[in-house]
Amino acid sequence: MKQKTIAAISTPIGTGGISIVRLSGDDALNIVLKLTNKNAGDIMPRYMHLTKLKTKNFNEQGLLVYFNSPHSYTGEDMIEIQCHGGVVIANGVLEELLNQGATLAEDGEFTKRAFLNGKISLEKTEGIIDMINAESEAQVRAGYNLLNGELNKKVIVMQNSLTSTLAEIEVAIDYPEHDIEYSTIEKFKNSLLKTKEQIIELLLTVKTGKIIKNGINVSILGKPNVGKSSLMNALLNYDRAIVTEIAGTTRDTLEDSYLYNGIKINLIDTAGLRNSNDTVEKLGIERAYKTLDYADIILVVLNGAEKLDEQDVNNLSLTSGKNRIIVQNKKDINDKPICLEEKVVMVSALNKTGIDDLKSKIYNSVIDKNIIESSILITNKRHEQALKRALENLEQALTSIDNAMSLDLVALDIMEAWKILGEITGETSGEEIIDAIFTKFCLGK
Ligand SMILES: Nc1nc2c(ncn2[C@@H]2O[C@H](COP(=O)(O)OP(=O)(O)OP(=O)(O)O)[C@@H](O)[C@H]2O)c(=O)[nH]1
Ligand SMILES: [Mg+2]
Incomplete structure (x- = not known):
């Protein structure tokens, strides 16, 4: 069946040097030729051609490249037109292409289309979305590794191992007259255990993967006037939050981020914690407490210019057992620790000293160096869920073997695990999942 030919502007709408309009489908070349003064024979695939582009209301001069099927991104005939940048030109060219049948x-x-035509697997397309939406270098790296097939290779290795175990189990089921030897059962088991280990290893990267995708959430907590907002500004290196000598200046939580070693660090400045009768302040303090639920790390800020008081002690006990750094601010006034039981990081938010050291401590207390350097990081919830479900099925198969259950049952669980792994690459994914994934893309991709 003839595929309809689609067209879209692939570059962001706005003023710029060039804009790219793309087409894909059987009629791509014919449609584009109607705008040009060229014949099909003039257009060599994979060469840039300078051409006139006639539209209803203006003429333009641009470049076009023809990628003939199947040697294109989508696997179909594709054309990329590079016209001059600007909203009017790209829209005019697109409109003319639509008039001509796109x-x-x-x-x-x-x-x-690239996925449906077998040019790319599902998880690789998710790598592309991650790269496009990346807000940090670490996200780009993780997306690239997906696109480059690192997870794909691993899934295929696991599926192949399951397939060969299944084949051997089928043989054992087909020849029941031969007693299955103990060593054969052990072999099945060991092979399943190996795949189980590989899944667990991938799942261990989920926490770091989430951080790469969402950044590190850092809550800045402490009593009023200790310098939380000043610390936020010093870490961001610009005056984001209002700072005054009045206790209770910050009312609402305030968020902003910076990049460190290619990771997004999301800072949350909060209202100073104290007993208050002020309605607005009380609401702000509630929000400050709530950050404890989702922060990856808490900076408990103390004022080095004063003695530790009851509110500081409360804040310390509230955050004990959580991932936290105790920050003693105002070291320009006092550089001796006021909290003796635990190590503190000394800074002066005012003079911006100790800030680089604090930045490195925030990063190191959340990021696992071994994991972040591995080539596969599970950054995608869909992949995580599939791995967990495959793991459950493998565990079920192993329990059945241990309980000397029928090998048919074992085979069913292995088959299910194989199928679930295939959902990651899209080999066994349903239409709904596929549609949901592609709506996350932007127009023109
Ligand atoms: N000397 C000195 N003063 C500081 C330092 N950091 C902050 N301050 C001062 O401490 C006062 C309070 O600072 P903020 O940053 O507003 O304190 P906060 O913890 O955000 O206060 P609330 O928003 O009221 O909870 C201001 O007058 C700051 O200039 C520092 O490192 N050294
Ligand atoms: Mg403040």
């Missing part, structure tokens, strides 16, 4: 592409439709 259909406006849906979000992510180019990549969806």
Whole structure:
């Protein structure tokens, strides 16, 4: 069946040097030729061609490249037109292509076609989304590794191992007259255990993967006037939060981020913790406490210019057992620790001293160096869920073997695990999942 030819502007709408309009489908070349003064024979695949582009209301000069099927991103005939940047030109060219028979592409439709035509697996397309949406270098790296097939290779190795175990189990089931030897059962078991270990190893990267995707959430807590907002500004290196000598200046939580070693660090400045009768302040303090639920690390800020008081002690006990750093601020006034039981990091938010050391401590207390350097990080909830479900099925198969259950049952669980692993690459994914993934793409990709 003839595929309709889709078109979209692939570059962001705005003023710039060039804009790229793309087409994909059987009629891509014919449609584009209607705008040009060229014939099909003039267009060599994979060469840039300078051409006139006639639209209803203006003429333009641009470049076009033809990628003939199947040697294109989507696997179909594709054309990329580079026209001059600017909203009017790109829109005019697109409109003319639609007039000549193209259909406006849906979000992510180019990549969806690439997947449906077998050019790319599902998790690789998710790597592309991650790279496009990346806000940090670590996200780009993780997305690239997905796109580069690191997870794909691992999934295929695990699936192949399950397939060969299944084949051997089938043989054992088909020849029941031969007693199955103990060593054969042990072999099945060992092979399943190995795959189980590989899944567990991948799941161990989930925590770091989430941090790469969402950044490190850092809550800045402490009583009023200790310098939380000043610390936030010093870490961000600009005056984001209001700072005054009045206790209770910050009312609401305030968020902003910086990058450190390619990771996004999300700071949350909070209202100073104290007993208050002020309605607005009380609401702010409630919000400050709530940050304890989602912070990856808490900076408990103390004022080095004063003695530790009851509120400081409360704050310390509230956060004990959580991932925290005790920060003693105002070291320009006093550089001796006021809290003797635990190690403190001394800073002066005012003079911006001790800030680099604090930045490195925040990073190191959340990031596992061994994991962050591994080539596969599970950053995607869908992959995590699939791995967990595959793991459950493998565990079920292993329990059945231990309980000397029928090998048919064992085979069913292994088959299910194999299928679930295939959902990651898209080999066994349902239509709904596929549609949900591609709507996350932007137009023109
Ligand atoms: N000497 C000195 N003063 C500081 C330092 N950091 C902050 N201050 C001062 O301490 C006062 C309070 O600072 P803020 O940053 O507003 O304190 P906060 O903890 O955010 O206070 P609330 O918002 O009221 O909870 C201001 O007058 C700051 O200039 C520091 O390192 N040294
Ligand atoms: Mg403040």
